[in-house]
Amino acid sequence: MNPNNTAKLSNHPLTSVIGRRIILILVIISSCITLLSTLMQLYFDYSYEVDAVHTRHEELKQVHVESLAINLWEFNEAQLQLRIEGLVRLPNLEYIQVRSNTGNQQWSSGEAVKGDKFSSHYPLIYKGPGTEAPFSLGELYVESSAERIYQQLIKKFASLLLINGIKTFIVSGLILWVFHLSVNRRIMTILRYLERYRPSQSHIPLKLDKPKYITSSHQDELDVLSVAINQLSAMLNNLYAEIEQEKSRFSDFANVASDWLWETDTNGELIFVSEQMQQQLGSNKNFSQLPLTDLFPSQRAQLEQLLVQKQDFRNIEIPIVLDEITHYFLFNGLRQTNEFNTFTGFRGTAVDITVRKVAENALQELNDSLEQRVIERTQQLKDSLEQLQVTQQQLIEREKMASLSGLVAGIAHEINTPLGVAITAGSLLEPESSNTEQKEVYDLMQSSLQRVVKLVHTFKQTAVQSSNARVENINIKSFISDLAVGIQHNLLQKHVTLEIEGDEQLEWQTVPSSWAQIISQFINNSLEHGFSAPDQGSSQENMIHLNLQQEGDELVFTYSDNGKGMALETLEKLFEPFYTTKRGSGCTGLGMHIVFNQVTQVLQGHIEATSSEQSGICIVIRAPRLELNTDQNSH
Known part of the structure; x- marks a missing residue:
């Protein structure tokens, strides 16, 4: 809607174009009906008055002609004149004249009518006793004014028109006021709402006033229109929000995408360049109205050939040097047309396929080898x-x-x-x-x-009896620290320092008894086989290092010492039963075999050992998290 047109509108009833048009039509129709009815009324009144005149004349003929003939026969002039003057006073009679056939005598009363008139001639015939045949004595002449009837009809016509005009004016004014309150003002509210409506602003529903006693409490056409406008405006708000969201999304995609986005006009000059394209080509350039071919002088001929054809093109590989490095781009373009199918330019992309090109070259090299x-x-x-x-x-x-x-x-x-x-x-x-x-x-x-x-x-x-193993959720470092306290006396005898590293908060679902047996066996083996007796004069500080850490879903336990270590052939038989290097000292060779069974069967993990002579030993155990026992006697 043109704001200048709405500014001309006003809430005043008389400024309503529709209201004035309706009143004008109403006045014209009412005037035509009034004029037609008035003319019909005048016609009826005219007919009535004319009939009254004719009736009066006929009355004179039927009633008074005989008495006038007797007066004339008797030649009673006084009585004749008196009777004529009395008759002229009757309604619809202006002039009466009696003329005698003998002597050209005449008697009259009233004024002769000038102009249009109704006149009648009646013979005065005397038929009295003693006469054998009627005797014509004279003639009665009567005039009635038609002008008087016309004047009466004109006055009545003017009065009817005046009354009907006043009535039409009053009714039209009331209708205009009612129309203004019930229709025009509400239409103006709708117009103002639509004029101020902006889909970018928050939605405010349209509310129409309903004047009391004029509008119905039920919904009328304007109420239905306001509901439809509210639904439409709410829909437009939602669509605008979605469009803005999509616009923002596609704008962000266009700006962050590695692909180049561009658009040209009919002359091949750029009218849009994505941010990524600007950055790679140099953000200090002015790309507006710059021909696309000028950006790539080395490929001008190929690009011009594509643009001149004004047809869609796809996957056109063009090498471009950026920062002294050759990049390969696939250009795609779609021709754009208007509603008249006239070419308006191109919209296209340029995809950097340098990585793919390098991969293809590498693949070619790979195929060569x-x-x-x-x-x-x-x-x-x-x-x-x-x-x-x-x-x-x-x-x-x-x-x-x-x-x-x-x-x-x-x-x-x-x-x-x-x-x-x-x-x-x-x-x-x-x-x-x-x-x-x-x-x-x-x-x-x-x-x-x-x-x-x-x-x-x-x-x-x-x-190992895994059915008797109880799975518990323990703080693994705290548990091992408590074990170390129980064997501290044995460590002091060999002057061994025990270090424990790991997460203080690490909790693990495992079998504590198995870990107690495993760690005790490791330390006993180090004390028995790895470290020399204190009286042998070793200057090296004896160390045992324990490390705990979680790697994914596994607990990684690393045990290491700096003792004597062992030869490769001994390491290969470390977990075999009954293998020991000190069988004469009471060793059975079952300790590490028990450890192996505890790790693989109870803890469901695996164990690895590395060692060499005079470099100590390192044992790594990887154990998964076990499920807690639902009952002490079942797993």
Whole structure:
């Protein structure tokens, strides 16, 4: 809507164009009806008056002609004149004249009518007693004024027009005022609302006033229109918000996209350049109305050929030098037309395919050296196969050790019962004297039996019972620190320093008893096999280092010391049962085998060890997080 047109409108009733038009039409129709009805009324009144005149004349003929003829017969002039004067006073009579056939005498009363008139001639015939035939004495002449009737009709016509005009004016004014209150003012409210409406502003619904006693409490057409306008304005607000959001989104995409976005006019001059394109080509340039071909002089001919054809083009590869580096771009362009299908320019993109081009070149180079790659790939497959074989061997070894552990535990269980009987029976053979040879034999027998008991207990530990393992959520560093307190005395004897590193807050769901057995065995092995006795004069400080950390879903426990270490052949048999380098010192060679079973079967992890002579040992255990036991006796 033109604001100048709405500014001319006013809330005054008389300024309403529609209201004035309606009143004008109403006045014209009312005037035509009034004029037609008035003319019809005048016609009826005219007919009535004319009929009244004719009736009056006929009355004179029927009633008074005979008496006038008698007066004329008797030649009673006074009575005749008196009667004529009395008759002329009757309505619709202006002039009466009686003329005698003899002597040209005449008697008259009233004034002769000038102008239009109604006149009648009636013969005066006397038919009295003694006369054989009627005798014509004279003539009665009567005039009635038509002008008087015209004047009466004109006055009546003017009065009717005046009354109807006043009535029409009053009714038109009331109708105009009612129309203004019920329609025009509400239409003006709608116009003002639409004039001030902006989809970019927050939506304010349109509200129409409803004057009391003039408008209905129910919805009328303007109410329905206001509801439709509110729905439309709300929809426009939502659409505008969505358009602005999409505009902002596409603007951001265009500005952050690595692709170039551009648009030209019919002459091939740029009218839009994306921010990315400006930055790469130089933001200090003025791209407005700059021909696209001027940006790439080395490719001017190819670009001009594309633009001159005024047709869509796709995937046109063009090399462009940017910062002394050759980049490769794929240009795409879509021709733009107006509603008359007239060409208006191009909209297009330029995709940097330098990386792909480099990859293609690299692929070409790779294809050129395909034989070398095949050799390398074959070697990788060979290495993978060897690794698979090693893994398979480890699994076989794990199953072998598990079977051996079960066998050893079974044998220990079978030995345990007769061993108990032997210990009980041997206790009954204790001699009374402590200085006899029998006493020495008894002590040797008891020490040997106790050693067998200890070995049987160790054998039982090789078969790990995972069903008795209780999974708990513990602070792993705090748990290990508590274990270290219990073996602190043994560490002090060998002058060993124990260091524990790890997250103070790290909690893990695992089997605490297994970790206690594993860590105790590690430390005992270091004290027994790794470190020299204090009296051997070693100047090196003995250290044991424990490290705890979480890597993904695994707990990584690293145990290391700076002891003697071990040879490669010893390291390869580290986890085998009954293998020990100090069998003569009472070692059974089952400690690290028990550790291996605890890690692989109870903790469901795996263990690796590295060592060399005089460089200590390093053992890494990787264990997953276990599920908590729902019942102490089930898992």
